[in-house]
Each structure stands twice: as C-alpha cells, then as structure tokens.
Amino acid sequence: MRSVRRRQRIRNKSSRVDQAILQCMALVGVAYMLLFYYAPMYGVVLAFKDYKFFKGILGSKWVGLANFIELYQDISMPMVLRNTICISLLKILICFPAPIIFAVLLSELQLPRYKRIIQTASYFPHFISWVIVSLMMTYLFTDDRSLTNTLFRQLGWRQESYNVLNNENAFYWVCVLSETWKEIGWNSIIFLAAISGIDRQIYEAATVDGASRLQKILYITLPNLVGAVAIVFMFNFAGLLSGGGGAFDQSYFLGNSINYERSIILSTYTLEVGISLGRFSYATAVGLMNSVVSMVLLLACNAASKKFLGRSLYIEGDY
Helix, strand or coil, X not given: CHHHHHHHHHHHHHHHXXXXXXXXXXXHHHHHHHHHHHHHHHHHHHHHEEEECCCHHHHEEECCCHHHHHHHHCCCHHHHHHHHHHHHHHHHHHHCHHHHHHHHHHHCCCCHHHHHHXXXXXXXXXXXXXXXXXXXXXXXXXXXCCHHHHHHHHHCCCCCCCCHHHCHHHHHHHHHHHHHXXXXXXXXXXXXHHHHCCCHHHHHHHHHCCCCHHHHHHHHHHHHCHHHHHHHHHHHHHCHHHCCCCHHHHHHHHCCCCCHHHXXXXXXXXXXXXXXXXXXXXXXXXXXXHHHHHHHHHHHHHHHHHHHCCCCCCCCCCC
C-alpha cells in the first residue's frame, strides 16, 4: 500500500512539474501578446491629439476629430485610396484563386517525386525578400541591357528599350503578377492541407462509379475546400485598404516619381506624409481608420459566410 501511494505521489509531482513547464511556455506567449499587441493600443489616443514629441502623449493638446477631418479633406486621398483598392481587388481576383487552382492541380499529380520538386520550387520565392525581387525585376525588365530588352532586340521585335516600371498604367499588373509568382506556392499550403484531409474512400467510390478526374475535382475536391476558401477570402477582403500582401514593399521598392500616381498606396502614403514628416497624429488617424474599416469588412464577410454558406470563423457552441 505504501509503495502504491509513493508511486502516486511521484506521478502527481511529475504531473505538476509538467504542467508548470507548460504554463511557463504559455505565459511567454501571453506576455508577447500583451507587450507587442495590447500595450501599443494605448498609442491610438494619438489620433485625437496634436502630438508633440517633447510634450509626450499626455502633454499633447487634445484636438478631437481634427486629424480625421484633415484626412477626409486631403486632396491626395482619393488617388491613394483608388490605387490601394484597385490593387487589392486585382489581387483578390487573380492572386486569390491562383493558389487554389495550383493546389488542386498539384494534388492531381500522380508522381510523388515530381510533386515534391514542384512544391519546393513554388515555395522558394516566398523566402526571397521584396528588396531582392525588386532588384531582379529591375535587371530583368527595366534596364537597357536587361534580359527582356536584349531578347526583344535580338528577335527584332522592339529596338527601343522598354522600362515597365516607368509605365504607370502597367504598375497594377506588375504588383499582381509579381505577388502571384512570389506567393502562389506558399499560399497553396492551406488548400493542400484541406485536400489531404479529404477521405480517400470518397475518391475510390467515385472511381468505381465511373467518375472522371474532372468530375472528382468538381464534385469532391472543390466542395471540401469551401471552408478554407471562405476563411482565406474573409481575411483577404478585410485587408482591402492594405493593398494585399506585400503591397507596401511593392509600392516602396518598385514605385518611382514616374509611376507615382499609380504606385502610392495608403501604407506608403502614411509613411511619406505621416511618419517621415513627423505627423504622428495624422499617421495614427490613418492607421485607426484602416483598422476600423478592416474590422467592419471582416464582420460583414463573416456574417455573409454564415448566412449563405452556413459557416463562419467560429462555430457556435464550440468555445
């Protein structure tokens, strides 16, 4: 009896030690969230003040909605919002479905060796910074001795050099195509995971019933991707005023004085007018407006998904 109690005490002590370790690991994550996500929210009050660096947040004058009124009256804001929304919508129309199509096609590839090679090759551009991508695009498409200009001259298609970044009408497509090339593989991971979770017996039953490969994609694969597609679409649409993933880097590194009217977006305009000129209150107002609009769009998408698809970002009762 004593040995049994002793073993029980040892197990209980070991369990408490394990729980303490897990709680410490969790506390690190909680501390990180509090320090870098919740504590900075106090700075939102800058949007309602005329912030002066030497006076600090508390000592700066309260101006109410003056910064938001200035934002509304800014003559450059229509151009900035047009560029931001157009780039975001184009990315939703092109960059969003591209990983879905890529994941479906990749899942249909029957040769595992080539499948792994294609996956690795498609993931690799994600780890290349936009600084390197912008330099690559400069050397490949814009320089007089670039690959494309040299090739066009050799083929006799075009004798004069063409700089795609100096064509403001092409900037939207530069952003969309470069974003697609860079992120198509990485963004397909969530859809590949959803496809791998589909019961293979359903495909086997469809094969026995004589379903073709296209029919299995249309009636098995795609319907099982609806949940993942809806969630990813919600977050993409909620970021309408952010210009989509990588938009800031594209605008900052690929923009110039010639394509300025197409390359300037809300985030780079905030950096240019708000932070570079020391107008921190104005920059905070722009950021707060962006956050509020994003939250409204996310809630609207969530409500629409719940109404039309019968699902949302959470399932009621599963807390």
